[in-house]
Amino acid sequence: MTLRKLSALALLVLLLTGMLAACAPKEETGPVTIQIYYPVAVDAPIAALFNGYIEKFQEENPNITVEAVYSGGYGDVKTAIQTTVDGGGEPPALAVMLATDLYDLVNAGYIRSLDDYIAADEDGEAYMQDFIASFMENSYYDGKTWSIPFQRSAVLMYYNADLFAEAGLEPPDSWAAWGEAGQALTQKDGDEVTRWGIEFPSGWPYWLFQPLAIGNGQNIIGAGDAEVYFDDPKVIEAVQFYIDLSEKYGAMPAGVQSIWGQAPTDLASGQTAMIVHSSGSLNTLLEQADFEVGVMPLPGKAAGTYASVPGGGNLYLFDNIDQAKQDAAWKFIRFLSEPERAADFSIQSGYFASCKGAYETEAMKTYMAAHPQVAQARVALDVGGAEFSVQNLGEVRNIFHNYLQQAYNGELSPAEAMAAAQAEAETALEAFK
């Protein structure tokens, strides 16, 4: 009998505590949990780094909890968010997505503009002014500010400086010099190539291609949000140059090179003398290579000219979520872009720091003194054009990729391919003109 009573009592207590626990969160209005989607694939160092920032932020703001969702690459994050919103789920408060996704995100009504937050912050104006200008190119649309640069990179050429020195070669300063250097550094054993002069990934080709076009004086996009110049003679010439690197100079594997992930390792292990890749690979390369790694923007066509293009991700704040979450998310954005943190992120990850202030910090100055390559990489930003961003980006980019790869693979001549790309892109952009 007593046992029964006791268990009844225990049950009652359990029920009560259960109810209390269930009620508890409702009584306090403070705690907010926000999610941030972050595109890392296998980059555990970056995920670990980012988790560290989150911890620090939560210490400073005990009523905010930040949950990071690391899900694949940029494309995966975008698709995941699209399907989430589309599937009736709640979008995250924040996401790092390609800077160039701007128009699609605004058109779909996923993101909200940041202007009210910037205006409300006392130092808002100064905060915005401190970002490196070329990283802000894709943040404005429709007279509003939509994103904050965060994980930014640029296209670079990395080279094995030891091999250059052995061969008595200078880093190339023109297309012709580049092709010849590549030719000179290609090594063969009979018919088989044992070391390439250049590896130039083109599985997802627009980004690495852009510096070639810019280096010839014509970017593939214009100032408007629906302007493309795929069939400009200078762009066609740039396509031809990519083909020439393998056909004329024999310095590069023929056709499309689906070797994005493999290229840095290939340079580090001596399978190639040069690679074209993201500045985000700098740290990995500095760690892996047992030779001096040279870093520079891509040579332009004319002697003494160089070109690059920025890339990477910005922070976007989502619409259709609670005000409290948006406020917390904005706080986190500000936290992430403090100069000290931006400097630390750059030093630890290899990405650029997004603001000028970061380069003035002691930590950054010390680091750059030890690794001159970091400063060399930054030169790329001064010679960079705008990254490929237009309305209806997904479709237009697909069109461009499709024909660019057909040209690379010799299925169409560069002129034919680019003319076809232009025509199809015009159709896809018709509705936006």
Place this chain on the structure above:
Amino acid sequence: MSNKLRIRAGQLGANFLTLGLSLLWLTPVFWTLIASLRPADDPLGRGNVWFGYTLTLANYWRAWSMAPFGEYYLNTISLVLMILGVQLVTVTIAAFAFTHYQFTGKKALFFFILLQMMIPTSALLAPNFSTISKLGLFDTLLAIGIPYFGSAFGTFLLRQAFLEVPRDLVDAGTIDGCSWWQLLWHIYLPPSFPTLIAFGLSSVIWHWNEFLWPLIVTNSTSSRPLTTGLVRFTQLGEIGAQWSLLTAATLLVVGPLFIIFLIFQRRFIQSFVHSGLK
């Protein structure tokens, strides 16, 4: 005599062919295992793709720490068991109805269900995605599993098996006053066991391996299965292809199912053989 010799020679040739093809077929798995034990700072190169300078398990620890494999495992296992549990019930009772009873519209209903075999669920992922979101199931394990709760394939298979059960036995059971579920449980099911196992294992393998549908209807760690977790490793982002890491992650995903299969393989293949799939 010469005939016998010829047969012997033929047998021997077949043995060598079997051995050669088996090894060829196994090469990818051998390589995966060896590469996963290669130190990460010893990148692959021309003519140097097998053993590194030493063997290490470090890749496994690193891969394990990089993605919440524990959670993914739990999700995959719950998913597979959930689907199998529901399927075994729905399939058994439907097959029983189609075998044991005569009723109006039987043929039409059976054909209707067979539609699911002709139009695989994967082809319908776009409209099914809308259904899932309307049901409010987005990003749940249930969302991954629910389209498969009814199985035309299973109903079809099990009905074939039930049809083989001797009519006399069924009649005897009916005369003894068995209720429908007693008939099903004691008379129909026991001889159909191999079919049930064959179907169950196929179901487990298929759903353990499924990728595209979970990729679409889930987005958080708490509901994503192993396959979608693995893909995080294949999209290498901005750092180099780390084959040793990638292969270790692959084996983390594949390993348990492989081991289970090795233990049950004889049973598995036998049940296929006896399941009346002919």
Place this chain on the structure above:
Amino acid sequence: MEKETARSKRDRYLPYLLVLPTLAFVLLFTVWPTLSAFYRSFFQQRLNIAKFRTPTFIGLGNYANIFSDPHFHRVLANTLRYIIGTVPISILLGFFFAMLVNRKVRNIGLARLAFFHTTILPMVSAATVWMFFFTPGYGLFNTVLAALGYAGPQNWTGSPDLALLAVMIVAIWKNAGYYMIFYLAGLQNLPTPLYEAAGLDGANWWQAIWHLTLPLLRRTTLFITTIAFIDAFRTIDHIFVLTSGGPSEASTVLLYYLWQKRFEQLDIGFSSALTVILILVLLVFTITNFRVSEKGEEDV
């Protein structure tokens, strides 16, 4: 008396009740989506373009767009090549493997294991491993081919001529063992006396296969053909990992194209029309196949 009627009444409804769960799920996830895709295929709706976010009726507009879309033609051609290239070869291999391992030889179980183990491998894992095999330069596939005298392009996943072949090779490697099991089941259920008779007659092995085994396994072959065909349409996981449909759509097949249109480009109308086309193709094939198999039954 009353009890009796209640029972028979219940018995009358019972089969329907038993079929109901399966039927309900088929209705909800096969029939309903088919109808809804059909309905939506008459509307233009694109979620990432502000002015097309709400659906507008455009009649057969989506179908007109699809059939005049050069990409669709390429995708259709790829799909056909993929099916013709994978289905017969993996079935033949499956049969061949089954013949090899259906012998009473020591350790033959290990060979079965070797051929069958690919079946339990997730396609994404298989593709991940093959990604290495196809790597230009040091990838094992290239190394072996080069040793055999192959001098063609090495860049399998980046070449327009080889990308589709690359994904086909993975599919064949993965599926042959699965089909082997069905053939093995078929072979083991064949009457052995028949063979003994044939053996005593000194009948040639090949003749035995041709005149005895294959005809007896006709139903197995039809069944395997059906599942192989459906699988060729629905499994695209390896394409995600290996080629993302590229280069220049050289390895984009129907379902991958559909996925891109629906989930990357958020084009609801176009993707619904594609779904309808995919369903029609599948139905035409499977119904033809069932017809053929039924006709075969009458012949026997």
